[in-house]
Amino acid sequence: MTQAALQIAPLYADLALGPEGGEAFWLTASDGLRIRAGVWPVGDKGTVLLFPGRTEYIEKYGLAATDLQARGYATLAIDWRGQGLADRMLADRLIGHVARFQDYQLDVQAVLDLARQLGLPEPYYVLSHSMGGAIALRALMRGLPVKAAAFSAPMWGIAMAAWMRPFAQPIAQVSGWFGQAHRFAPSTSDKSYVMEAEFGGNVLTTDPEMWRYMKRQVTERPELALAGPSLGWLHTALAECRDMALAPAPDYPALTALGTAEKVVDVPPVHLRMAGWRNGRLEMFIGAEHEIPMETLPHRKRFFDLTAELFDAHR
Numbered sequence: 425m426t427q428a429a430l431q432i433a434p435l436y437a438d439l440a441l442g443p444e445g446g447e448a449f450w451l452t453a454s455d456g457l458r459i460r461a462g463v464w465p466v467g468d469k470g471t472v473l474l475f476p477g478r479t480e481y482i483e484k485y486g487l488a489a490t491d492l493q494a495r496g497y498a499t500l501a502i503d504w505r506g507q508g509l510a511d512r513m514l515a516d517r518l519i520g521h522v523a524r525f526q527d528y529q530l531d532v533q534a535v536l537d538l539a540r541q542l543g544l545p546e547p548y549y550v551l552s553h554s555m556g557g558a559i560a561l562r563a564l565m566r567g568l569p570v571k572a573a574a575f576s577a578p579m580w581g582i583a584m585a586a587w588m589r590p591f592a593q594p595i596a597q598v599s600g601w602f603g604q605a606h607r608f609a610p611s612t613s614d615k616s617y618v619m620e621a622e623f624g625g626n627v628l629t630t631d632p633e634m635w636r637y638m639k640r641q642v643t644e645r646p647e648l649a650l651a652g653p654s655l656g657w658l659h660t661a662l663a664e665c666r667d668m669a670l671a672p673a674p675d676y677p678a679l680t681a682l683g684t685a686e687k688v689v690d691v692p693p694v695h696l697r698m699a700g701w702r703n704g705r706l707e708m709f710i711g712a713e714h715e716i717p718m719e720t721l722p723h724r725k726r727f728f729d730l731t732a733e734l735f736d737a738h739r
């Protein structure tokens with residue numbers, strides 16, 4: 425495929441607030457699904473493959489791309505299948521759904537192909553958040569061609585009420601048997617969290633400016649929004665977390681950032697994984713909520729400084 429064959433996709437630069445020169449492209453995964461990738465190509469030290477979390481989209485990481493470019497790195501971000509402007513698998517666009525969690529690896533391959541086609545600066549690194557951390561971990565286990573990995577609040581387990589934990593996997597599995605995998609998972613709804621929640625008491629960030637940044641994006645472009653996950657997504661995500669927990673840590677230098685106020689992902693699996701990661705380390709962010717790259721300025725600066733230090737050390 426030549427560069428002329430690339431299909432330009434929308435990039436809402438006025439909402440992303442990323443570096444100048446950003447572009448977005450449509451990509452087709454090997455199973456035929458269309459996804460979207462966003463590129464901020466300037467960076468003489470290499471390119472960061474940015475893997476967002478569930479419900480997220482390229483524009484949400486425009487400011488992160490600015491932080492990375494200031495430290496010498498280009499950014500290539502992705503709309504995973506089922507979210508952002510990528511193809512969604514269900515008629516109801518607000519339900520977060522995927523047939524198999526490992527299908528996300530097809531999206532990873534499409535993004536790698538784009539990085540090479542565009543001639544983005546090497547070496548490559550991966551920076552992931554939440555669900556993107558589960559996708560990144562699996563990709564690393566499969567030999568992702570990067571020099572180092574940074575994780576923000578990785579979804580290596582899913583936080584849920586204690587009473588629900590024994591029933592979540594069986595309910596999600598049975599839903600598939602009876603053709604109900606498309607239904608919303610328990611305790612979730614058809615409302616986008618950022619659109620519905622108020623800043624006070626939110627579980628994502630303690631920074632009001634970053635809250636307004638996220639809220640403005642989905643308010644002005646509601647087609648980017650996503651609500652709760654499906655029972656099918658829950659079933660395959662829980663299975664993926666369980667399977668990866670049994671595997672050894674991949675042999676890459678790694679940094680994981682976790683807020684002490686984390687309420688979205690299951691915290692013990694993060695500590696357990698990093699305790700056994702030979703060349704990895706866990707950094708705690710006191711008082712931070714789930715979205716460390718979108719937390720208060722001191723947290724954001726520390727996170728991107730630590731990430732750049734890791735990447736700089738592995739050129």
